[in-house]
Every structure is written in C-alpha cells, then in structure tokens.
Amino acid sequence: MEGASVSPLCSHFLSSALSKTPCPQKAHPPFSGPFHGSIPIARISTYFPGSPGPRKKNTDNTVNTEISPHRAVSAVRLLRIDQGGAFADLLNEKGRNSAKNEMGYVERTLGFRTRDLDDRDIRLVTEIVGGTVRWRRYLDHLIMSLCKEEGMFRSMEPLLLQVLRIGFYEIIKLEMPPYAVVDENVKLAKRALRPGAGNLVNGILRKLLSLKDTDSLPLPKVVGDDRSQARALAIIHSHPVWMVRRWINLWGVEESVKLMNWNNSNPYFGLRVNTAKGYTRIDLANQLKSLKVPFELSTYLKDFVRLQTGMQPARVEFGTSTKWSSLRALVRSWWPCLATRLPEVAMGSLGLPRLQQPRLARRSWQPCLVGCLRLVVSVVDPQPGDTIIDCCAAPGGKTLFMASRLRGQGMILAIDINKGRLRILKETSRLHNVHDVVTTTNADLRLYAEMHNIQFDKVLLDVPCSGLGVLSKRADLRWNRRFEDFEQLKNLQDELLNAASMLVKPGGVLVYSTCSIDHHENEGRVAAFLLRHPEFAVNSVDGYVPPEFVSEEGYYFSNPVKHCIDGSFATRMARSMETNCLQVKEWLYGMPTNY
Ligand SMILES: C[S@@+](CC[C@H](N)C(=O)[O-])C[C@H]1O[C@@H](n2cnc3c(N)ncnc32)[C@H](O)[C@@H]1O
Structure with missing residues (x-):
C-alpha cells in the first residue's frame, strides 16, 4: 500500500471525492x-x-x-x-x-x-x-x-x-x-x-x-449552559467543540463522554484466519501465543482475533498470501505499538526474520474497519454465483471479503473514481487469488450508471463519509473534519445512491454503508432515498448480522460505546420486481477494463 494511503479511511476518500484537501489546523484552537x-x-x-x-x-x-x-x-x-x-x-x-x-x-x-x-x-x-x-x-x-x-x-x-x-x-x-x-x-x-x-x-x-x-492541572470545569459544558468537555477529552455539541444533542453527556473515551483509546486491529485455506482460529491463537503477542478472540467474528495497538490499524490476511514467517515479520513491524505497553515483550529477543516480501505483505493487510468490514459484507451476503457491483470499492477491503465468499463462482465489478487505489485493489485481488472473480473499472459511478444499461444481483455502495465512527483509528481525522462537510457529503451520498440504484436488477439488493455514527449520513440518507425511490424497500438485516447490531428499523449499526468496535452503518434495500435486465455475466466477460 502506498505511503499516503496507510489509513485510507473516509477522510482521504472524502478529500478526493469533494476535490478539496482539508487542511490540518495551523492556527491554535481558541482558548478560554x-x-x-x-x-x-x-x-x-x-x-x-x-x-x-x-x-x-x-x-x-x-x-x-x-x-x-x-x-x-x-x-x-x-x-x-x-x-x-x-x-x-x-x-x-x-x-x-x-x-x-x-x-x-x-x-x-x-x-x-x-x-x-x-x-x-x-x-x-x-x-x-x-x-x-x-x-x-x-x-x-x-x-x-x-x-x-x-x-x-x-x-x-x-x-x-x-x-x-x-x-x-x-x-x-x-x-x-x-x-x-x-x-x-x-x-x-x-x-x-x-x-x-x-x-x-x-x-x-x-x-x-x-x-x-499537586493534582492541580488547570482543566476547565464542566458547568454552565450547554455551550460552556461542550467547550469544557472538548478540552478535557480533546475533540472539536462542534463534534461534542452535536453528540451531546444526540445522545447526552454521558454517552458522548464514553464515545470520546473510545476515540482516545488505542485502536484494535484484527487478524482474520483464512479458513478457506484450512487454518483455524486455534492455529492462529497458538501462533500468536508462541510469539507472545497478547490477543483476544473476537466476540462477534468467529475467524478473527483482536490485537490492540498504540496507533496503527491493520488487517493481516492470514494463511492466504501471508505465510507464517510473514506473519511473524508483520507482527514484528507492527509490534512496536504493543510493546510500548507491554515491556515484557522484548523486540530484539523475538529474533524474527525481516520481512522478505514487503510488497506482498503490505498488500496482505489493510488499515480498515476490520470487524465492521466483515459485518457489512455479511449484510450484502454474497453467495456463489452472484453478480455484484462494489460501487466505491477502493482500496478493496470489502471487495476482497466478498470475493472470498463467492468461492470462485460469480463476478464482482469493482468501481472507483480513484485510479491509484483501484490499482491496489487489482493487485491485492491477484495476491489473494480472487482475481478470477474481480474486475476493476476506474470511473465516476454517477457517469458510469448513466452510460451503462447493466444490472446486478447485489450492489454495495460504501460511500465516502465523515468517518466519525473510526476516530480511534485516525488520530488526526477529528481535527480535519468540519461541520460543513456534512452538507457536501449529503449531496454526494444522495447522488451516489441514485446512481447505484440504477444498477440493481429487479428483485436485487442495494446495500448502503458508511463508517459513520452520524444519523445524518446514515438513517437520514436512507430515508431521503426511499422517498425518491419507492421501488426500493428496507429488507431487515436481521439474520445477516448478530442481533445486537440490528436497529429497530432493521438497519445494521455498530456503536463503539456498546460493541467496542468501530462505528459503522449499513442498510439492505430490495428492489421490487420488474422486467428487462441485461445478462450481467455475459456483458462483463466481454467488457474491457481500464487496465
Ligand atoms: C469509504 S471509501 C470505500 C472503501 C472500500 N469500500 C473498502 O472497503 O476498502 C469510498 C470510496 O469512494 C470513492 N469515490 C468517491 N466518489 C466516487 C464516485 N463519484 N464514483 C466512484 N467512486 C467514488 C473514493 O475514491 C473511495 O475509494
């Protein structure tokens, strides 16, 4: 993965999508x-x-x-x-x-x-x-x-x-x-x-x-009106005031403080066992034990273990392209953050080999919302033989998960406006041995949908969003995000939803997902979409994800405070039956890609 994309979460994507570069603050924040x-x-x-x-x-x-x-x-x-x-x-x-x-x-x-x-x-x-x-x-x-x-x-x-x-x-x-x-x-x-x-x-x-x-650090007291309280909390928990005010309005002080504590905690990253290659979670657990890497078995995801880092999010595809030795080397390269907290682990004494294939290994992990990513893919529920379009696909975490679920049968068209990230996706799909079911196309989804009369069984739209669900993984994101971003994002998300809806075949499914906890870009966008598109109806995610992630409306929602994983949202919407859709597979096999 290239340098600047180690954490390609939504803020990066947003920057490219909105054609603006959020500038980290240069002046110091107001002080009172x-x-x-x-x-x-x-x-x-x-x-x-x-x-x-x-x-x-x-x-x-x-x-x-x-x-x-x-x-x-x-x-x-x-x-x-x-x-x-x-x-x-x-x-x-x-x-x-x-x-x-x-x-x-x-x-x-x-x-x-x-x-x-x-x-x-x-x-x-x-x-x-x-x-x-x-x-x-x-x-x-x-x-x-x-x-x-x-x-x-x-x-x-x-x-x-x-x-x-x-x-x-x-x-x-x-x-x-x-x-x-x-x-x-x-x-x-x-x-x-x-x-x-x-x-x-x-x-x-x-x-x-x-x-x-003398325990007398000059910190503000949380007193006064809403605004003063938000200001004090913003200092104590180090967040922008507008964010704190927004969260207090939505969820109250107690929940907001819990959320800020989560955002300030060291992020987890996950190792996924590739069961398709015959490994079990016990194999991975034993290997980590032998490396003296502390880990937890993920509560919700039976083929994941969780490691907590100082700063770095990562996912290692274990047993696919990454062999045991590469895993050791990866753990070593990521270990520093852990070792800071766990001095009993001596880096030097592990005696692990240096990474032999850095390029390969870098392609084998991704800084992404490991647990959430997995759950969003469960909402799509890819089945062998499905035709799927991943509308905002790069750098490809979800595409690869979905591809592994097709077991060689079916087709995923991965579209993204960002050529560089899409190239990463293409390379990674080769390394993960799923390139036979993944085709990449560099395009603006809005233009693509207008120009192509083609429809799919399942459409995943993982939109550019504020990324407010992943602040624990992105130290700087909170300072780069502005309240005004929501309005620009709203327009983009609505346009992308309109475009994606054109690609869903009658009886097919559209999954809209974000890595945000903000109702404005989650439930708000879905409600507006359903008003514009009466041919779609919400199909509850009940049965696709564990019940604790199912909201009253039938949406998937992971809440960092409640579930101790990053915040994310997804909704499954089914399109009513109509006639006249193209045969996607025939069309795709004959289709040239941009590479
Ligand atoms: C949240 S990220 C997608 C993450 C990806 N689904 C994954 O799991 O790795 C959003 C993506 O949308 C892409 N994007 C933004 N505007 C787009 C557009 N108009 N058409 C296609 N892709 C777009 C960005 O380049 C970015 O890669």
Missing part, C-alpha cells in the same frame, strides 16, 4: 481558560500563522548523540503534520525505510542528525506522534494556561510548540520519568532552536510537573 503560574518568556521569535515554519538549515554532518532520536523525529513529524505535509499514522508502514526517511526530514529541518532510530525509538515515535495529535486540544490548553499570556502561545513558533506538546504528552499521558523528559526536551529546544527556547521549555515543563504533583 485561565493562565496559571506565569512563565517569563525571553526571546521567543514570532510565528505568523501561515508562515512556513523553520527554514531548511545548513546540515551539520556530525551525528548529534545528545538529542534522543525519537524526540527529534517526533517533533519534525508533528511539524509536518501541522503544516499539512504528513499523516499521523504512517511511521511503521515501511519499517526501517520509514525511519530513515524520518531522519532525512530531521536533518533537513533541524540541520543535524541523531543516531538512527532503533525499534524502541520507532514505537516511541509512533506513540508520541499519534498521542500528541489526538490530545492536541487538551495539551494546548495546558500549555496555554502555563504561558504568561495568550498572545505568547498564539505567536509561539511551530517547532517550539511541538517540543512542548511532546513534553506535556510524555509527562501527563505516558507518565515517563519527568526529569528525563524535561532534560531531553530542553536539550532539543536548545539545539534545534536556541538557548532561550530551552529555558522556556524548562520553565513550563517544571511548572507542569509541580501542578501534576
């Missing part, structure tokens, strides 16, 4: 809290929002052994994320190559190198970068509270702010040895900026330590 313990500030250079940040420095070829590599890399990566040049969750994707790239950025940005990152450093960077992004609002509130005045925070140069965020996160959320944290971050600020910046970091971090020791 008190200032505690003024720290005198000397020689802080002024940063004007929008300015490019630190300039590329002349490189000092010697390796700086005083600065801890994970802090230098984390600071530069956070800087790049803030400036829109990087995602929060990419570091482990390419293992050591990625670490080398990161050091290249350090050298170009700070003007010096540190020693190379080892496995422990990589897991620290993963943890610190993801955690700092996720907790940004909370950390910034504390940093601002400890500055002499708000203007000082607002004009703080970006690199200095990242160093402080890292220090605050390490002290408060990671509970790392405090004086080492102070010392190391002071060194980084002095070397990367100037001595005065180091003094400032020293003063603010020490003030934080004393407040933490």
